Amino acid sequence: xxxxxxxxxxxxxxxxxxxxxERREQIIRAAxxxxxxxxxxxxxxxxxxxAIGVSSAYVYRFFESKQAIGEAVCAMTLARIDGPMMEIxxxxxxxxxxxxxxxRWLMEEGMRLFFDERKLHEIVVVAVRDRWPPVLRHxxxxxxxxxxxVADGRTSGEFERKTPLDEVARAxxxxxxxxxxxxxxxxxxxxxxxxxxxxxxxxxxRSLAP
Amino acid sequence: xxxxxxxxxxxxxxxxxxxxxERREQIIRAAxxxxxxxxxxxxxxxxxxxAIGVSSAYVYRFFESKQAIGEAVCAMTLARIDGPMMEIxxxxxxxxxxxxxxxRWLMEEGMRLFFDERKLHEIVVVAVRDRWPPVLRHxxxxxxxxxxxVADGRTSGEFERKTPLDEVARAxxxxxxxxxxxxxxxxxxxxxxxxxxxxxxxxxxRSLAP
Numbered sequence: 001x002x003x004x005x006x007x008x009x010x011x012x013x014x015x016x017x018x019x020x021x022e023r024r025e026q027i028i029r030a031a032x033x034x035x036x037x038x039x040x041x042x043x044x045x046x047x048x049x050x051a052i053g054v055s056s057a058y059v060y061r062f063f064e065s066k067q068a069i070g071e072a073v074c075a076m077t078l079a080r081i082d083g084p085m086m087e088i089x090x091x092x093x094x095x096x097x098x099x100x101x102x103x104r105w106l107m108e109e110g111m112r113l114f115f116d117e118r119k120l121h122e123i124v125v126v127a128v129r130d131r132w133p134p135v136l137r138h139x140x141x142x143x144x145x146x147x148x149x150v151a152d153g154r155t156s157g158e159f160e161r162k163t164p165l166d167e168v169a170r171a172x173x174x175x176x177x178x179x180x181x182x183x184x185x186x187x188x189x190x191x192x193x194x195x196x197x198x199x200x201x202x203x204x205x206r207s208l209a210p
Numbered sequence: 211x212x213x214x215x216x217x218x219x220x221x222x223x224x225x226x227x228x229x230x231x232e233r234r235e236q237i238i239r240a241a242x243x244x245x246x247x248x249x250x251x252x253x254x255x256x257x258x259x260x261a262i263g264v265s266s267a268y269v270y271r272f273f274e275s276k277q278a279i280g281e282a283v284c285a286m287t288l289a290r291i292d293g294p295m296m297e298i299x300x301x302x303x304x305x306x307x308x309x310x311x312x313x314r315w316l317m318e319e320g321m322r323l324f325f326d327e328r329k330l331h332e333i334v335v336v337a338v339r340d341r342w343p344p345v346l347r348h349x350x351x352x353x354x355x356x357x358x359x360v361a362d363g364r365t366s367g368e369f370e371r372k373t374p375l376d377e378v379a380r381a382x383x384x385x386x387x388x389x390x391x392x393x394x395x396x397x398x399x400x401x402x403x404x405x406x407x408x409x410x411x412x413x414x415x416r417s418l419a420p
Contacts, residue, residue, distance in 0.1 A: 129397060163416070171409035174388045183393045187339060199381035206373070207417030 024062045026052050031069045032076060032120075040070055040123040067132075074127045075134035077120050081109045082141045089145035095153030096205060099172075102145060103201045106180040107193060114185050125182045142180075143173045150208070159208040168208070175200050234272045236262050241279045242286060242330075250280055250333040277342075284337045285344035287330050291319045292351045299355035305363030306415060309382075312355060313411045316390040317403060324395050335392045352390075353383045360418070369418040378418070385410050 030051045034043045045066050049056045063069045088101045113121045127135045147169035153159035178184055179197045188196075240261045244253045255276050259266045273279045298311045323331045337345045357379035363369035388394055389407045398406075 131397070160416075163412070167409045168413065170406060171413040174406050174410050175385050175413070177394065178384045178387045181394065184387065184391065187341070196380060196384050199377045200384050202373070203378065203381040203385070203414065203417050206370075207413050 021062070023052075023054070023058075027059055027062055027069065028072045028076065032073050035070070035073055035123055036117060036119050039119045040126065045069070070123055071127070071132050071134055073120075074123055074132055075137075077113070077124065078134055078138040081106070082138060085141065085145050089148045095149050095156060095158045098149045099146075099153070099205065099208075100201050102149065103176060103179065103197050106142070106176050107197050110180045110182065110185045111190065111193070114182065121182060125186075128182055139173075142176065143169055146172045146176075153208065157210065160210045172204055175204060231272070233262075233264070233268075237269055237272055237279065238282045238286065242283050245280070245283055245333055246327060246329050249329045250336065255279070280333055280337070281342050281344055283330075284333055284342055285347075287323070287334065288344050288348040291316070292348060295351065295355050299358045305359050305366060305368045308359045309356075309363070309415065309418075310411050312359065313386060313389065313407050316352070316386050317407050320390045320392065320395045321400065321403070324392065331392060335396075338392055349383075352386060353379055356382045356386075363418065367420065370420045382414055385414060 027048060030048050031043070034047060034051065038047075043066075045059050045063075046056050048069065049059045059069075063072070085102065085105055088098055088105055091098055091101075093101070113124060124135075126132075147165065150159060150168055150172065151165060154161045154165070178188075178200070179193060185193070237258060240258050241253070244257060244261065248257075253276075255269050255273075256266050258279065259269045269279075273282070295312065295315055298308055298315055301308055301311075303311070323334060334345075336342075357375065360369060360378055360382065361375060364371045364375070388398075388410070389403060395403070
């Protein structure tokens with residue numbers, strides 16, 4: 001699985017100024033680095049401005065608040081999960097293998113954030129709690145990835161076709177939460193996660209049998 | 211479904227003094243009332259002592275800390291969920307109906323805690339985060355309830371018998387989390403919860419078909 005180069009997302013709620021301005025990108029990269037190292041709460045807009053050699057007022061030309069910068073970093077962090085996830089969902093493997101890979105990818109990326117990038121994990125916990133738009137979009141993308149795979153599996157004859165596709169996609173998406181939700185990952189024994197994830201994906205695949 | 215009278219649990223980690231002492235029961239009831247009204251964080255051991263007309267030192271003869279009292283209240287709160295849950299699991303209905311009822315019961319009780327008893331919901335959030343023993347026991351009981359129902363459904367011929375029972379029980383238990391975990395309930399749109407819960411229980415029942 002090759003990790004896609006993180007892309008700078010398009011402007012969001014609370015972001016100002018010329019869309020393609022390279023300063024905007026620079027601010028987001030500085031924020032990503034600062035949040036990764038010091039955490040979202042401990043970083044101020046003044047810290048970010050200082051890091052790239054501009055005034056706070058200048059930063060505010062691009063983002064109306066620290067949260068707006070946080071949302072951009074969160075969107076970039078989730079894009080690192082979502083890009084390969086959509087690659088898996090549209091890949092050449094069987095639908096069965098793709099569904100297994102989706103569960104594994106979501107769990108492994110969730111754990112990577114939690115163990116290797118704890119400070120970015122913190123911002124995602126806040127973002128999920130406060131339903132920031134990048135999180136809602138991430139959830140929507142998981143649902144779309146699952147729907148794509150299930151639809152392909154119906155076409156190929158791997159999966160049953162009687163149950164409404166929307167109902168199945170929604171249910172499967174819910175069953176990824178115990179292995180992908182940042183707060184649940186914090187609370188679980190990592191040794192149990194893998195076995196639980198495999199057990200759930202097996203259960204779901206038995207459910208999809210024609 | 212009749213709600214069982216909450217029972218005072220047996221002494222736990224951090225609790226002292228004669229087991230059956232009625233003062234112990236009185237402290238737990240006062241704490242339940244105080245935590246429900248003012249929240250766990252804002253209640254002190256001195257508040258509880260005052261409410262029942264004894265000294266703080268006297269309370270410490272029974273509980274070594276406020277958290278020990280919190281654990282007892284948490285155990286009582288969860289017992290209100292677990293008692294009827296085990297009644298459902300061992301009831302006369304078909305295994306299929308019992309499994310549906312388990313999902314519904316866990317979701318409705320989780321929402322009742324969150325909406326009607328917000329202050330007790332707070333203590334459960336802390337208890338889940340910090341893995342207090344009553345929470346671990348509650349999770350173990352959910353697993354046992356699920357295992358019982360699945361085993362009965364295998365005996366009655368409602369469910370398949372090929373997959374290891376432990377694996378199935380574990381997977382089903384994980385799929386209740388999106389509708390029963392206190393933090394996830396906080397973050398979801400109540401209107402979506404019901405439909406999601408029904409979709410997941412349908413998915414699981416298709417998976418159990420012989």
